Amino acid sequence: MSVRGLLASRPEAFGLTLDLLAGADGLDRIITSPHIQKTGLALAGFHEYLKPGRVLVFGESEIRYLERLEPPAAMTAIRLALARDFPCVLITGGFPPPPGLVVEAERAHLPLLHTAVATPAAIAKLSSLLDDSLAERTIVHAVLMDILGLGVLLVGESGIGKSECALDLIVRGHRLVADDTVDVRRRAESIAIGTCPEMTRHHMELRGLGVINVKDLFGIASTRSSKRVELVVQLERWDSAREYERLGLDEEFFELVGLRFPLVRMPVAPGRNIAILVEVAARNQLLRARGHHAARLLAERLERTLRQAAPAEPVNDAEDVEDAEDLEAGGGR
Template structure:
């Protein structure tokens, strides 16, 4: 049994999101450390981020201490009006043992009282030149992706002309071999054998390879290959938004396949409907070229160019032209 099939979870199984620490956030966003370098291993458990405006006035009924606390121009300016004792009181309430970090935007400075209590509670303080809106968007995007639950799907994910194509099919149908040919034709591999999928928003899914399989591919008779080393950095990607699912089905003369491309089929992953096409596999068919064409056609339809509609219009015009005219 190939070594990585041993770790393959059941198809469709949910996998918990990654464990994130403050140091991971620091290395993936434009943040630097003000103080608390030794406390960057604190865990982050939610992608939600708080702007503690009301809390600065003493209102803590709905305070969420497990969130990263982001302070900007409004909060730091308001703090300048507060007395030393008021700042200490607010800081002690805000600096909870569960709080991962304080982030200060626009190169603003926290009051010394906040820095003092943060040091006492071993909470790191980070800063950035970005505005509050900019750093909020950066942190939310990163944390939402990292902390989201994954759904594991047996298949291959390839970036074709900028579209993430999730290729599925029965074992042995030729998914990995087809993906390899696509890589040789200039496209990029994201994941082979197992694709971990998470929901980025209500309409979009993102796929990636599990860390242990990243950039690796199994070819029967050849073994495990490292696509990054063999084909270069331009042949791989770490993740991609999934545009559609292309399912490879073994040819069966008794099975009816969509020949005009006007059928709409979907699968549901993480609550998101994903367009699906079924491509029959038969000796002599160049799957890589067909998948490339399917990706181009999918994009054309999204841009409003539908060859099926053109064919129907031409057919209707031909029927009307050849229909007997009423005298």
């Protein structure tokens, strides 16, 4: 993400207003990390702690430290701190920039940004914005639903009935996140968030009806803007020659943005109410997340019952007689 892109991404929506003070020629510098770099001891000469690709923050402590230095020493400290490959510098807390910093930023074509937000809040807001913008992402041809608070991604070939299933789920009181095109972004280590592109938000395309606005038809409570993906249901055409899962003991996973999600393969055939089956799959996944696995509990109970009902090992009378005769013969000798 470039510094120009950062300024154009409406950071004020995150409560972070950014102003460009100097270094406009370097707006195409690239930000490669969502982590923020505090200058800290780097101004005192400990430059090994500075990581390139991060936004360099000057807070109150850095500003006060530079104010206490003689102008030549302050300029030297600034030049050494900016010698690394930083995309931009951000002054927080509304403090005026040291004169040497403005001059050096212009000379190095390094964007110098300014915000009135206090340092801790500015770092938190900027980290959140960059984490969202730099996250690994992909576009999936699918439908994302919020079913009982669980994010369920419906995938399958075109025309299999994903949108019709989603519409049935909406009628049953569940919420639509995205239809046809789902923007999935990875957040943190194990979280993927699905959203709908702004252009098609709240809309659904149904063969025979065309495009409908779900929010206008069913109310604002029938939609939501984003949801964490927690379960994937793959709709497949029924194949009579194929064996489908009957017990639910074998677990499958669906890989997306480098993460693995529980996968349920749902065969589609005339007479099957897919929406109810998907809702039951979501309920079942919620129970599994709480440690209640119905199929495994049944299998364990069946195994215990069979073990208790198994007959004792048969006694071999002939072997017992031979052992007794051997003992008697040994005693007689």
